[in-house]
Amino acid sequence: MFGYYLDLALRSLRRNKMLTALMVLAIALGIGACMTTFTVLHVLSGDPLPDKSARLFYPQVDPLDMDGYEAGKEPERQVTWIDGMNLLKAKRGERQALMTGGAVPVQPTQSSMDPFFSDARYTTADFFPMFETPFLYGHGWSEAEDDGKARVAVISRSLNDKLFDGKDSTNQILRMKDTAFRVIGVLDNWRPNPHFYDLNMGQYSVAEDVFLPLATSRDLNLARNGSRNCWGKGGGNDDEHLEVATCVWLQFWVQLQSADKAADYRTFLDNYSKEQKALGRFERPSNVRLSNLMEWLDVNKVVPSDVRLQSWLALGFLMVCLVNTVGLMLAKFLRRSGELGVRRALGASRREVFMQLLVEAGVIGLAGGVGGVLLAYLGLWLVRLQPADYASLAHLDLPMLLITFVLAITASLLSGLLPAWRACQITPALQLKSQ
Amino acid sequence: MMQIKPILAALKRHKAGTILIALQIALTLAIVCNALFIIQQRVDRLSRPTGMIETDLMAIQNRWVGIDDEATAPLVKADIQILRSLPGVEDAVSTNSFPLRGGGWSMGVRLNPTAKKPITQTTLYFVDDHALPTMGAKLIAGRNFRADEVVTIDPKVFESSPVVIITKALADKVFPDGSALGKQIYITEGAPSSTVIGIVERLQVPWNGNFANKFEGNSTLLPIQLSGNFSAYLIRSKPGQLASVLKAAPAALFKANRMRVIPSERGVRTYADVREQAYKSDRGMAILMGIICVVLLAITAAGIVGLTSFWVGQRRKQIGVRRALGATKHDILSYFLTENLLIGIGGVVVGAMLAVGMNLWLMQQFEMARLSPVYVIAGVIVLLLLGQGAVLAPAMRAARVSPVEATRSV
Numbered sequence: 001m002f003g004y005y006l007d008l009a010l011r012s013l014r015r016n017k018m019l020t021a022l023m024v025l026a027i028a029l030g031i032g033a034c035m036t037t038f039t040v041l042h043v044l045s046g047d048p049l050p051d052k053s054a055r056l057f058y059p060q061v062d063p064l065d066m067d068g069y070e071a072g073k074e075p076e077r078q079v080t081w082i083d084g085m086n087l088l089k090a091k092r093g094e095r096q097a098l099m100t101g102g103a104v105p106v107q108p109t110q111s112s113m114d115p116f117f118s119d120a121r122y123t124t125a126d127f128f129p130m131f132e133t134p135f136l137y138g139h140g141w142s143e144a145e146d147d148g149k150a151r152v153a154v155i156s157r158s159l160n161d162k163l164f165d166g167k168d169s170t171n172q173i174l175r176m177k178d179t180a181f182r183v184i185g186v187l188d189n190w191r192p193n194p195h196f197y198d199l200n201m202g203q204y205s206v207a208e209d210v211f212l213p214l215a216t217s218r219d220l221n222l223a224r225n226g227s228r229n230c231w232g233k234g235g236g237n238d239d240e241h242l243e244v245a246t247c248v249w250l251q252f253w254v255q256l257q258s259a260d261k262a263a264d265y266r267t268f269l270d271n272y273s274k275e276q277k278a279l280g281r282f283e284r285p286s287n288v289r290l291s292n293l294m295e296w297l298d299v300n301k302v303v304p305s306d307v308r309l310q311s312w313l314a315l316g317f318l319m320v321c322l323v324n325t326v327g328l329m330l331a332k333f334l335r336r337s338g339e340l341g342v343r344r345a346l347g348a349s350r351r352e353v354f355m356q357l358l359v360e361a362g363v364i365g366l367a368g369g370v371g372g373v374l375l376a377y378l379g380l381w382l383v384r385l386q387p388a389d390y391a392s393l394a395h396l397d398l399p400m401l402l403i404t405f406v407l408a409i410t411a412s413l414l415s416g417l418l419p420a421w422r423a424c425q426i427t428p429a430l431q432l433k434s435q
Numbered sequence: 436m437m438q439i440k441p442i443l444a445a446l447k448r449h450k451a452g453t454i455l456i457a458l459q460i461a462l463t464l465a466i467v468c469n470a471l472f473i474i475q476q477r478v479d480r481l482s483r484p485t486g487m488i489e490t491d492l493m494a495i496q497n498r499w500v501g502i503d504d505e506a507t508a509p510l511v512k513a514d515i516q517i518l519r520s521l522p523g524v525e526d527a528v529s530t531n532s533f534p535l536r537g538g539g540w541s542m543g544v545r546l547n548p549t550a551k552k553p554i555t556q557t558t559l560y561f562v563d564d565h566a567l568p569t570m571g572a573k574l575i576a577g578r579n580f581r582a583d584e585v586v587t588i589d590p591k592v593f594e595s596s597p598v599v600i601i602t603k604a605l606a607d608k609v610f611p612d613g614s615a616l617g618k619q620i621y622i623t624e625g626a627p628s629s630t631v632i633g634i635v636e637r638l639q640v641p642w643n644g645n646f647a648n649k650f651e652g653n654s655t656l657l658p659i660q661l662s663g664n665f666s667a668y669l670i671r672s673k674p675g676q677l678a679s680v681l682k683a684a685p686a687a688l689f690k691a692n693r694m695r696v697i698p699s700e701r702g703v704r705t706y707a708d709v710r711e712q713a714y715k716s717d718r719g720m721a722i723l724m725g726i727i728c729v730v731l732l733a734i735t736a737a738g739i740v741g742l743t744s745f746w747v748g749q750r751r752k753q754i755g756v757r758r759a760l761g762a763t764k765h766d767i768l769s770y771f772l773t774e775n776l777l778i779g780i781g782g783v784v785v786g787a788m789l790a791v792g793m794n795l796w797l798m799q800q801f802e803m804a805r806l807s808p809v810y811v812i813a814g815v816i817v818l819l820l821l822g823q824g825a826v827l828a829p830a831m832r833a834a835r836v837s838p839v840e841a842t843r844s845v
Contacts, residue, residue: 019741022737022738022741026734026737026738029730029734033727067551105498105500105501105696107500107501114693114696115500115501115694115696116696116698117498117500117696117698177501178501223664239591240591305800305801305802306716306720308800308801309473309797309800309801310720310723313466313470313724313727316462316465316466317466317727317730317731319462320459320462320463320466320731320734320735321734323455323458323459323462323738324459324734324735324737324738326455327452327455327456327459327738327741327742328738328741328742330451330452330455330742331452331741331742331744331745331746332745334745334749335745335748335749386715386716386719388716418451422451
């Protein structure tokens with residue numbers, strides 16, 4: 001029966017090519033626009049560490065003075081050197097890392113290469129195991145190297161390709177800011193999206209090329225990048241004395257194995273704040289937060305508002321396209337009242353006529369879906385031409401592809417429901433008489 | 436107009452189709468109004484003047500490598516001398532930032548040095564006496580810096596400058612009575628005051644994000660050259676010689692000193708490039724909205740043509756009868772036009788409400804401004820005209836139905 005309905009549907013669609021084309025085009029445009037924007041949204045709101053994100057937490061404490069104090073307001077989104085170090089040394093989590101962004105002048109030994117600046121991350125030992133960074137060669141550093149302000153570096157695969165032709169460069173010397181560093185590890189391709197561990201550095205930027213111990217960077221007074229918020233006496237212009245400045249400028253991450261541990265850690269943060277207040281370092285009442293990775297991305301509203309706006313618009317666009325298709329299908333089905341009347345008179349039940357019309361709607365949906373996928377590919381190609389740092393991530397993956405087809409066919413079946421129902425209400429006798 | 440009653444009676448028999456067309460018109464109106472509004476906001480933003488003369492202007496961003504931050508001042512001075520003496524260069528200045536660069540220095544402005552809350556924010560441009568001619572910024576009161584006022588300062592110990600030039604926007608904000616010239620302002624809490632010696636008509640801040648909207652015209656120029664690892668050079672070429680300076684300037688800098696990095700990306704740019712890159716996402720959004728509007732209107736028009744054509748086909752017999760009973764072609768034409776107008780009016784009334792509702796929602800979600808009624812009115816007119824245009828072809832076909840049809844197959 002399905003084959004027969006399909007045959008009828010194709011015949012009917014061929015009969016009025018313009019109308020068919022219009023319906024298919026409308027669905028294709030709506031689906032194409034929706035899938036383009038939804039794919040971008042999907043990519044941008046993805047989980048950078050799916051296996052681990054529930055166990056990674058970002059603590060916040062409130063170290064500010066009483067100026068502009070409002071109870072319950074969100075605390076600072078970074079920590080001071082003193083708090084960062086205290087939390088790090090307390091070792092209350094399974095792993096923890098303190099970090100900030102920076103830029104280092106790399107001075108290649110090859111005379112053929114001019115010096116250049118590389119983005120760097122100054123961090124502590126647990127960064128690598130905690131974020132499960134893949135190593136191509138070597139390994140990260142240990143706490144001893146943190147404490148010893150060791151001149152060691154972990155570099156990215158692309159920097160390794162550039163400086164060492166992709167060979168195993170561990171134990172090679174890398175000169176940065178007139179200092180010799182020993183390469184101890186080379187990361188394989190690693191690009192967590194978003195750049196969750198420091199959202200101030202461009203939310204979808206690539207991971208840094210150079211990783212150095214935080215203490216080493218302070219020792220050499222390497223240039224830092226990122227956000228810095230100072231209050232009171234501040235001292236924010238002076239990068240050399242940030243350790244004692246009343247400024248927040250570091251990110252602190254902690255790995256906690258279970259919900260119980262997270263609750264414990266929250267209590268610890270609360271006690272820590274109270275203790276610091278008792279010591280006179282903090283002035284505000286304890287106000288702590290502990291967000292896991294995905295919550296932290298939410299708090300920071302990582303997905304650009306333009307992208308969300310575009311998704312809503314595309315959805316509205318799809319709705320107009322569907323209403324349009326419902327209208328056209330209605331016209332089309334009702335126009336065939338005569339033919340349907342004959343079928344009914346010859347014994348087809350209402351149900352069968354209904355099914356026949358739905359198959360026709362489904363065929364339009366399938367064609368629209370194929371068109372929509374092609375348009376989505378075109379749309380994503382256009383998105384990738386944009387300058388935004390997330391642009392290169394916009395690709396259609398298999399789940400999104402399947403969703404596209406499901407959406408297209410569901411949409412067109414839904415838009416076929418009303419017209420088909422209306423059309424099968426026709427009383428055969430009336431139609432036959434008027435012929 | 437006397438036709439309205441029979442039209443309404445006829446529409447009652449085509450409820451589903453009528454509602455669908457009206458709904459489509461309503462949704463299209465709501466989306467198009469808001470999309471046009473977004474376009475206008477973005478276009479407004481990207482057509483803001485910087486206050487500089489942007490032709491024949493270029494920017495170089497330079498970082499020193501292997502030189503102590505404190506030792507860079509003479510190198511920058513030498514760079515500027517080289518740039519100013521290049522053939523084809525009108526003038527050049529070293530600054531920490533420039534309009535639309537993206538990163539810069541901002542401070543709170545106070546009239547009372549110990550006030551907790553500053554009056555407003557300003558960006559600081561650390562320049563010398565060549566800044567105004569290089570930028571092409573227009574001095575509307577007071578004077579430019581003198582060469583002997585320019586000093587070099589380590590950014591770590593910077594607090595303020597005895598003399599400053601501010602923009603009119605900042606002057607009006609701090610001294611609403613227009614008396615800024617010669618007055619004292621404080622740009623760092625608790626630091627010595629600065630005398631306003633000049634006022635420029637306009638100079639935009641380095642940022643173009645929403646957060647900077649509140650102070651996008653508040654700039655302060657200081658006769659200070661900051662020592663340090665980073666510097667930006669603004670260069671004004673002689674008219675029409677920008678292309679050659681664009682190549683000659685970085686080459687001359689490298690020839691003088693190789694201990695530097697000028698990034699391959701955004702290192703050397705004409706100011707036209709700076710502007711384009713700063714506003715690329717705004718322009719992209721505006722173009723996208725434009726495309727959505729056009730496609731939506733086209734789809735709606737096609738839908739109206741399709742459904743009306745069907746109605747005309749369905750009613751050929753009735754039209755024939757009406758023609759046989761004495762209705763003129765014009766009567767038939769105006770019947771379909773009026774019918775479409777009625778549906779259209781229904782659609783735009785709902786659509787106008789939807790548009791306002793959608794705008795309210797967008798205001799909540801995306802920090803949008805309130806939709807001006809002009810857009811709704813314009814949208815209403817466009818959609819009604821679109822409907823009339825779309826219905827014209829099927830209606831003319833209807834008008835051509837001959838009275839003979841009435842006699843056929845009855």
